[in-house]
Amino acid sequence: MTTPEPTPPDHAPFQAPWQAQLFGVTVALADAGVFTWPDWTRALGAEIARETPYWEAWLVTLEKLLAGLGVALPPEVAALAHRWEEAAHATPHGQPILLENAQG
Amino acid sequence: MPHDHDNHLDPMDARVRALETILTRKGLIETAAVDAIIETYAEKVGPQNGASVVARAWTDPAFAEWLERDATAAVASMGFTGRQGEHVRAVFNTPDQHHVIVCTLCSCYPWSLLGLPPVWYKSPAYRSRVVIEPRAVLAEFGLNLPEGTKLRVWDSTAELRYLVVPMRPEGTEGWSAAQLAELVTRESMIGTGLARVPA
Known part of the structure; x- marks a missing residue:
């Protein structure tokens, strides 16, 4: 056993905000049945x-x-994800990203 | 190429936002409810809940007996209930028997008692190896059990989650439950560690 794989001190449940958001959405959907x-x-x-x-x-x-x-449905999700990327691009740094900021 | 000062969304982030937008528009979820869930599990619910259960079991034999017989009800009496209606089973370490928990399928874990699982608990390495070579995995966590100690691995499911009740450290006679709870680590309730020994 040379490299210990599961290393203990990684305590945070989420490594990025989107993971927390995804978790919250999923639990809310289960709560809603x-x-x-x-x-x-x-x-x-x-x-x-x-x-x-x-x-x-x-x-x-x-x-x-x-x-x-x-x-x-996947096409709807993909299109909306693209609009979110555009919105992020069009939003000055430090301001909240809003979907309305997407072009077109 | 985006300029440095532009916001650049990670593609995963954009897909999550897309789902959330669709679901909110359809009225299936509410932003406030999602935020409340995140806040609860990222900040409020944590191993301190399980630690208070363990410390009470150490100091209150009637509670310990109840915890062993019907952990779901015993922990619910302290206000800890599973969000998905899952059951909890408490497994007690003894000098002869050590318990460790895993979810080989995904990441089932007693959220109400320990919060959300740490990264390593969800790793393929831990999930697969702790079943096959538990002693080696525990040794990597710095836990070397005596050879005579039997080891049992409990595989959690969506319906049934386990809590390890570690042994009470020596030298803690007369301690209050609140003092004892400080010694109960997350690892000790997963079984990859022991309760802290008083300094």
């Missing part, structure tokens, strides 16, 4: 088994679940 938590963990486990990095697996799982339920 859009899916059950056991259904969620089964789907997440299947995605993690594909060796997708943890939070990316979480996002892909949620996108697939919502697409399957017809709640958010």
Whole structure:
């Protein structure tokens, strides 16, 4: 055993704000009954088994679940994600990014 | 190429915002509720909850017995209930038996007692290896158990999550539950560590 893989002092649950946001959205959806938590963990486990990095697996799982339920379809998500990127680009640094700031 | 002073959204960030926008527009979630969930689990709920349960079990034999028999009800009596209606089982370490928890599938964890899991708990290395070679994994955490101590690994699920009740450190006779709770680390309640020994 040369390199200890699971190293203890990594205590923060989130490494980036989007991970916290994603977590909050998912729990809120379960609270609202859009899916059950056991259904969620089964789907997440299947995605993690594909060796997708943890939070990316979480996002892909949620996108697939919502697409399957017809709640958010991939083209709609992709288009809106692009608009968010445009909005970020058009927003001066230090100000909150608003979707309305996107061009077009 | 974006200029340095431009905001540049990580593609993951943009996809999360897109989902949240769609879901909010459809009335399935509310921004305030999402923010409250994040605040709760990022800042309010943490291992101090589990530590108070463990310290009480150390000082109150009737509570310890209840915790062993029906942990879900015992911890609910202290105000700790699982958000998803999951059950909790407490497993007690003894000189002969050490317990450690994992979720081999994903990251199931007793949120209400320990907050959200640390990064290593979710890592493929921990999830797969702690089942196959628990002693080696624990040694990497600096925990070298006596050879005679039996080791049991508990695999958490969405429906059932485990809490390890570590052994009370020696030299703490007469300590209050509040004092004892300070000795109960997150690792000791996962089983990758022991409770702190008083200095």
